[in-house]
Amino acid sequence: MYQINSILILSAIMLISGCNQNPKQQGKSQNQQYSSIEPGEQFPGGATTHRKKINKNAFSHGSANMSFEKELDFKIGNGVFRRLWVSAPASTQAADGLGPLFNARSCERCHLKDGRGHPPTENGNDNAISMFLRLSIPPQNQEQQQLIVQHKQTVIPEPTYGGQLQDFSIQGHPAEGKMKITYTEQKIALADGELITLRKPDYSINRLAYGHLHPDTLMSPRVAPQMIGLGLLEAIHEDNVLSYADPDDRDGDGISGKPNRVWSQEFNKVMLGRFGWKAGSPSVNEQSQAAFAGDMGISVPLFPNGAGECTDKQKDCQQTPNGNSPQYENLESGLKMTDLTVFYSRNLAVPMRRNYNAPEVLKGKKIFYETGCQHCHRPQYMTRKDSIGKEQSEQLIWPYTDLLLHDMGDGLADNRPEGEANGKEWRTPPLWGIGLTPIVNNHSFYLHDGRARNLLEAILWHGGEAEPHKQKVIKMSKQDRKNLLTFINSL
């Protein structure tokens, strides 16, 4: 706890002084040898890294250094994670309370195979199970403005529909609406003449069931992210993250790196945001509990409302019987069940790298560094000694993220601010395990809304601060580009 305080002070100082020790240069110099791998590089999650067979279960294993006793918690957590919730009242009080509005009936239905979600198919009747729209409005008055400025809230929810569009509902209640995506193609020419087609999505909502949206409604599409290594990201010391922050680009290298700062329901104070596509959540615990409440309509210790994400304007929804049970602290998912789920989420292990020693991978690594990808996709950290879980403590990890926000340009902008993140900023997502997406999830849709259909498309969507880096990728030789992708796929 004391650390959290000191970090906030530190972050305040850094915001003022602008990070003049220029720590962004660290980590570049130590890595000029590409003829062989660095020690430990093949184990992205340190001792938590699993070395089981690479197959569609590759993201579903527990920290490899976990004791047998902890495996019990992990497995029960897994059980809750896959648990299909039912609407209240049901014969099993321990598992009722779904909705009334929800995006999925279980955690696993979005986090398919603990991996990455995907947008619905273009032609179809496919529901947007592993993806949804976040909703909000700009602050409408002084009071709302203050909530944002003081970091008490990251957004002002849309007054009728709340913070996200739930496209499912229990019987007797209409679902809020249905997300509609239309894609427009745009071409981008690589220097070697190859023409790449990107698809630019446009989002709207059909079948709104609770009246009009506020005229200023802001929407942001979000795909369910992969679940591996979350506890390790949480175990990176705040100082470490903040040492790379340069929100005003004082060092003039074109890369900012802004920490999001968000209200912690758990600790009742402002903390560093780490999780979510805009780093809107401070911890695995809060992110998980918010997902229980928002995505499934299940009340949890931090969000005890049995009506889930129903707003005051959705009266029937508020008044319908909920599953809060006295024997579970008047919640639908009581403390114990919630804790186990959080433990599970914290301990999904990152798989060992494949082909880490192959010449083309090492060549690709060199290109990764020469291109400057590591300025945001920061490779390596030593986690703190006193992290929440023993498994995550003092591990040398390789997540390839700085957990900071960066302007990614107009192309990717959702134009929906969230806390410190403006409408163009996104948190650098970790790259570990990314190459296994086709094996685990049978697709290669990347970025916050799955618009990129492969890694190259994802890179070509980079703009803003990453524009020069993208240009380098466009200009590099086919072979170099291939090696770069091979390296990223090996992570």
Add this chain to the structure above:
Amino acid sequence: MKKTMVLLVGLGLSASTYATTIKKDVLNHYADLAYIMYEDSLISAKSMQQAIDKLIEAPTDNNLAVAREAWKQARVPYQQTEAYRFGNAIVDDWEGKVNAWPLDEGLIDYVSSVYGSESDENPYYAANIIANKKLQLSGKTIDTSVINKALLADTLHELDEIESNVATGYHAIEFLLWGQDLNGTGPGAGNRPASDFNTKQCTNGNCDRRAAFLKALGEHLIDELEWITAQWNKDGPARLELLNSGEDKGLGTIFTGMGSLAYGELAGERIKLGLMLHDPEEEHDCFSDNTHWSHYYDAQSIKNVYTGKYTRLDGSQVSGPSLSDLVASKDSGIDKELKMRMENMMASMQVLVDSAEKDNIAYDQLISEGNKAGNQKIMDVVNALLDTTKGIEKAIATLNLQEVAFEGSDSLDAPEKVQ
């Protein structure tokens, strides 16, 4: 072969030779046992398939009862293999094809209206393949007109990445033989009528497709058990992976399988979760109410690989060099203690068996909310499994295998210090 190895123990070799010899022999015998147990699983699956053929040919109550009994018999050796799952990557990679659970049974066949068919985010939750010759998947149409093992294994199993879309293995067969258990935490198992397979006087429709589904499930199971048995023969990849990993690493693998099955899988996912939720849906063999035996033989599996002993389907006894011998040679007290804990574990399992078989109070009734005495019986099992796990940890320490029993610990010490 097993018998000769037993003789080695008595040869009075010098301490160091003895230690190196026996480690290798323990690994070999462990692999032999795997082969034998999977072979028994295969034999009993073939018997079950004969009973299924008979049921389809003459769908009488008696033939259904015989098929159900054959399924229960087939579970006996299979459950005893489960300690091989966690340490051995080949087994771990494979087992979901035959023992995946829990399943959304509505994917396969008709279900009670209680089950619900709400426009769910698993669109196949109530797809009912038996009644439908095609299936819409994300805008594509899947042809399900011909039911065969390829359709089940390659197309339907884990359809759309949803793990509860289980279309192969023991539990799918269990569902087709018993049907849904609609008794909640009250007495009784699934109660499917034999006429569900009667093509002339068919109940619940599509009896021909239901029969084809059941037959294909049995064929698939046999194929898979043949495959896994072969993995453990003399040159089988699973055996070689174990033997070539180094002796200590190999022994660590055995312990990993025991510990992970005892505590994480069995005590956690299969027992404590269901108890916490008081939900029969979380019961492992929920259609047949055979859960007590499934758990019993899982525990037996842990004991088998530790003691190197197994009783075959034909009643013959197999034994050979074991982890127990190794631990005893270092510290007989630790070995005795662990064996005693295992006896307690088996005794606590026996309580579940007696409850179901003698008192007619099945596992799903024991976990029901408010059944304090029943809940306690289940908690006794969890605690006994924990005791066994602690004994396993002591045994691991006795053999100095801490570094290899937990994947991820070895070779990572050095890199952690880098920077």
